Amino acid sequence: MKSSVAALAFSLALVLAQAAQADTLIDNVNGMSLDRDGKVERFTGLLLGDDGRIEQVLQRSDKRPGKVDYKVDGKGRTVIPGLVDSHVQLMPLGLSLLTEARPTAQPRPEDRDQALLKAQQALLARGITAVTDMGTTIEDWQTYRRAGDAGALQMRILAYAEGVDAMILIGGPGPTPWLYDDRLRLNGVKLTLDGPLMTRAAALKAPYADAPASKVALRLSETQFKNLMSRAAMDKFQAAIEASGDKAVQVVIDTLTELSETYKGDRRWRIENAEAVDLNDLPGLTGKGVVLSMRPQQAETGSTIAETRLGPARVAGAYAWKSLAGAGTALAFGSGAPAATPEPFSALATAVTRQRADGEPYGGWQAQERLTRESALAAWTAGSAYAGFAEGHFGRLAKG
Incomplete structure (x- = not known):
C-alpha cells in the first residue's frame, strides 16, 4: 500500500511552483486531480501559459495545440497537484x-x-x-x-x-x-x-x-x-x-x-x-x-x-x-x-x-x-x- 501511494510522488510540484517562461505542453501523463470530497478528475495532458498558469486540462480525446514553445513527454508517469x-x-x-x-x-x-x-x-x-x-x-x-x-x-x-x-x-x-x-x-x-x-x-x-x-x-x-x-x-x-x-x-x-x-x-x-x-x-x-x-x-x-x-x-x-x-x-x-x-x-x-x-x-x-x-x-x-x-x-x- 505504501509503495503504491509513494509512486504518486511524480507531481507537478517543481513545474507549477515556478512560472514557466513560455507556452508548455505536458503530455502523455496519468493525471489526476481531486475536489475536496475526493471526486477524481483524470487527464492526460496540461497546457501551461507563459505565466505558469494552466490554460487547458486535456483528456485523451482532446486535440493538442499545434504549436507550443516546449513539450514535455511525461512517459505515462502519474501527475497529481502539488x-x-x-x-x-x-x-x-x-x-x-x-x-x-x-x-x-x-x-x-x-x-x-x-x-x-x-x-x-x-x-x-x-x-x-x-x-x-x-x-x-x-x-x-x-x-x-x-x-x-x-x-x-x-x-x-x-x-x-x-x-x-x-x-x-x-x-x-x-x-x-x-x-x-x-x-x-x-x-x-x-x-x-x-x-x-x-x-x-x-x-x-x-x-x-x-x-x-x-x-x-x-x-x-x-x-x-x-x-x-x-x-x-x-x-x-x-x-x-x-x-x-x-x-x-x-x-x-x-x-x-x-x-x-x-x-x-x-x-x-x-x-x-x-x-x-x-x-x-x-x-x-x-x-x-x-x-x-x-x-x-x-x-x-x-x-x-x-x-x-x-x-x-x-x-x-x-x-x-x-x-x-x-x-x-x-x-x-x-x-x-x-x-x-x-x-x-x-x-x-x-x-x-x-x-x-x-x-x-x-x-x-x-x-x-x-x-x-x-x-x-x-x-x-x-x-x-x-x-x-x-x-x-x-x-x-x-x-x-
Whole structure:
C-alpha cells in the first residue's frame, strides 16, 4: 500500500511552483486531480501559459495545440497537484535546517532569509508546494515580504498570526490581499488552548489513564478564548484553534455554538490537531462550517501512546478522521513540522491503512477510521486549500 501511494510522488510540484517562461505542453501523463470530497478528475495532458498558469486540462480525446514553445513527454508517469501542508511552522523549520547554528537567541534577518530558502527547498523536494504557516510573527512576515520582493518565494504561504497582537500588527483592519502573484497572504490568527497528547499537555475531560493525579488546565480561560475569537471574527480574520484533548475540543464546540449566532457567513473555523475527541460531542460540529486540520503521521507514531494516555474507554476518539468527516467537518492534512518531519506520502499511506511502516498492526489500528485513498489525497490537496479559503488559487489542477 505504501509503495503504491509513494509512486504518486511524480507531481507537478517543481513545474507549477515556478512560472514557466513560455507556452508548455505536458503530455502523455496519468493525471489526476481531486475536489475536496475526493471526486477524481483524470487527464492526460496540461497546457501551461507563459505565466505558469494552466490554460487547458486535456483528456485523451482532446486535440493538442499545434504549436507550443516546449513539450514535455511525461512517459505515462502519474501527475497529481502539488501537496498543501495544512500545519507547519515555516521559519522554525527553516532555522532547524541551518547548518551553522548561531549562539545568539535571535536570528539575524540574513539568517531568516537563508532559513526560508532551506525550508522551501526541503518542502518542495517532498512535493509540498503550499503551506499553512501557524504562528507567524512580525519577523516571519517581514522575511516572507523580503523574499517576495526579491522574487524568491518559491511556494505559497498562508499565514496565521501568533496571537491577536501579531494579527493586528501584520494585518491591521483585516486579512491581507493575496500578494506576489498569489504566493502570500495573512488569513487569520492561531489561538492555543492546550498542547500535545504525547507530553500529557492535552486538556482532557477525565484524568490521564496513565497519570490519574494529573490535571491539565486550558491555556486560556473560556472567557478569554471567547473574547479573542470575537476580536478575530469581527474583522473577518479566520481563527485556527490548537485543541488536542477532548476538553479543549468541547470548549471550541461550545464557543462556536455561541459565536455562530453573532458571526454569520462562511467562517471556516479551524480546529488544529483534535488528537482525542469525545465521539459524543461530534453532533455539536454539524452545521458550523468547521475545518479539522489534522496530522495523520500521529496515528503511526502515537497510537501506543494514545492507548496508554486514554485507556480503552476513550481511545476510539483518537485521530478519528473518518468520524470527524462524518460529522460534517472538512478535513485538511498537515505534518506539524518541525515537530515532525514532513513526509506526506508516508502520511497518506497511514491515513489509508492506519498501519506503521512495518505493516503492523494487521488490519490497521482503530481500523474504523481508515480513509479511502481519494479522501486522504484530497485532504492533502483541495481540502487543505479549502481550509484556508484558497480554493481557486491552488490545491487542484484546473484551468486558471
